[in-house]
Amino acid sequence: MEKICVKDISKSFGNKTVFYHLNLTINSGEIRCIMAPSGAGKTTLLRILMGLEDIDSGSISGQKGKRFSAVFQEERLCEYMTAIENIRLVTPCLSVKTVWQELDRLGLKDCANQIVSELSGGMRRRVSILRALLAEYDILCLDEPFKGLDNTCKEQVLEYVKQRTTGKTVLFVTHDEEEVLQLGAKKIMLSDMDTGVCQLC
Amino acid sequence: MRQSIEKREIRLWAVLFWLIIWQLASMWIDRDILLVSPIKVLFRLCQLVCAAAFWKTIFFTLSRIALGFLLAVLVGSVLAGLSSRYRLIYELTAPLMLTVKSVPVASFIILALIWFSSRNLSILISFLMVLPIIYTNVFGGIRSVDKALLEMAEVFRIPWRRVVRFIYLPQIMPFFNSACSVSLGLAWKAGVAAEVIGIPKGSIGERLQQAKVYLDTPDLFAWTLVIVVMSLVFEKLILVLVRICATWCVSVGGKRT
Missing domain, CATH: 3.40.50.300 (P-loop containing nucleotide triphosphate hydrolases)
Incomplete structure (x- = not known):
């Protein structure tokens, strides 16, 4: 490229x-x-x-x-949609099951079908990160x-981001x-x- | 607590209280021509309901007011969309909407009677009453759509159809919902008022006019009750449809908890 x-x-x-x-x-x-x-x-x-x-x-x-794909300074999630719906809004080709599995990897399994306005700041952050990483992108x-994530969560998300961005332009x-x-x-x-x-x- | 108050705005005991007051007042006045009792109105209504002409009359008025309302929803929404996109259309539409909002409904009715037959008068009048409300609210809704979400959609290259459905529509829906709620009652009031003035044959307006001419107060009250009930049923029906539409807008996939 x-x-x-x-x-x-x-x-x-x-x-x-x-x-x-x-x-x-x-x-x-x-x-x-x-x-x-x-x-x-x-x-x-x-x-x-x-x-x-x-x-x-x-x-x-x-x-x-x-x-392009992005994690903005603010989450920029559709407040009236669930975590899965927010992710599938940008990646309609991904199945619900796949999105659910990825949410599980970031510890968001239990809130996958919850409206994002009901989620905590850290959860919302992770949903927006996952949305960016699951979207098809070149850059x-x-x-x-990682703003607003606690240390344990940050470690987990950093590791996940590292795995998914290998060889990508970031x-x-x-x-x-x-x-x-x-x-x-x-x-x-x-x-x-x-x-x-x-x-x- | 607040929710329980909102959910039960109209309590049965309160309705019964006012019905009793009405009954007592009519008994005290003791002249049906001035104030008929609720029992007599109910009796008259039962008589009306049994006649086939009653349902034809209802269909005549309902179909016209509903058509006027739906046309206004369609035209108002499309105009609002175009106005938010093209400044020229906004500038062209603004004086039109201001005129429609400011001109008294009676002037429109008389003018329409000069121009057309009275048969479809209520379509035009309900259309004119609803149009500026839908236009103003939908336009306001479009303008208030979260710009940050639109940027997000731009970056992720979400196709415009999905942007409209999943970003615009859910945010416009509350505006649209309140516009429908306000304008439905108005469509009925103005539509029936137009029929009373234009007296199209076979309409509720004609029946009200006849009640006035023959000083038939029970008929007047019975038909007024019919209008109120129809207006409420029509409003509930439309608002349920709007709610279904709003739910459809956000259902990308997956269940909800």
């Missing part, structure tokens, strides 16, 4: 410059972890790559026509996916170095935003 090349992209929201001539390359089949302080534009970068935000200048190649974007936003190590991801540091020099480190 073609690599993703981000060339000299700039992005501002009003007077606030988020990126100024940002360059980075993401090779196919690798897990890249984007790290930066809060407000530095990690989520914006993911949104740009997914086609949810326009750039002010620059160019991006290699992502056109690719299928997976994970925006602080862009992963986090503040936690431990998560980067466990997933074996390569780091991208977004830095020097104010000086207008933002490069892949």
Whole structure:
């Protein structure tokens, strides 16, 4: 698969410059972890790559026509649907049994048929992670996916994510170095935003 | 506690209380022409029900009001969908809806009588009364759909048919439900009022008009009761259909607990 090349992209929201001539390359089949302080534009970068935000200048190649899958900062689940229904909404080809088995692997067997608005924050998080992992995709974007999970649960989910993303192109936003190590991801540091020099480190 | 109050808004004892008050008031006035007793109304209603003409009259009015209502639901929903998608259609529709909302129903009735025959007057009038309510509510529902879910659908490339069914419809349904609930009663009131003015042959409006001419208060009350019951039954039926539709919208697969 073609690599993703981000060339000299700039992005501002009003007077606030988020990126100024940002360059980075993401090779196919690798897990890249984007790290930066809060407000530095990690989520914006993911949104740009997914086609949810326009750039002010620059160019991006290699992502056109690719299928994306994502875990957003918020769960973005349909509150009126069950866990299984939420997952099958994006993967209608998967049987209920298969989805149920995968939910079981993340400890969600008992709440598979429960409306997600009745689930705890951690359960909802796991459902949204599973939805992203079960969807058919070429590039997976994970925006602080383990936020709100307790340590035991996080270990279990990290292991599951690692198994399912082997050989896949993954862009992963986090503040936690431990998560980067466990997933074996390569780091991208977004830095020097104010000086207008933002490069892949 | 709150749920139990909501579920039993109308208590039988309260209905009986007001029926007794009505009976006592009619006994005190003692003139049927001014206030007929509920027992006499019930008796008259029983007489009416036994006649084939009663059911024909009901069918005449019900079919027209229902048709007007359903047409308004269809046109209002489609217009709301198009207005939310195309600004030009929204701008074109806005003054129309404002006019329909503001013009008194009597003006529409008289104008319609000048233009057309009175036979299908109640279709047009119930349509005009329901249209802006459905349009406004469905449009509001579409505008309030969670943008984050739409982005999610965009990223996962969920086909638009599934987006409409599983994301738009479930979120619009509460708006649509309340619009139907409000407009159903209005469709009946305005539809029958149109028939009373236009007096189409074989309609409930004609029967009410006759009751007025002959000062037949028992008939007037009996037909009014029929209208209330039909309006309630029609409303319940439509709301059950809306609920079934809402359940269908979210059933992607798998059972629920």
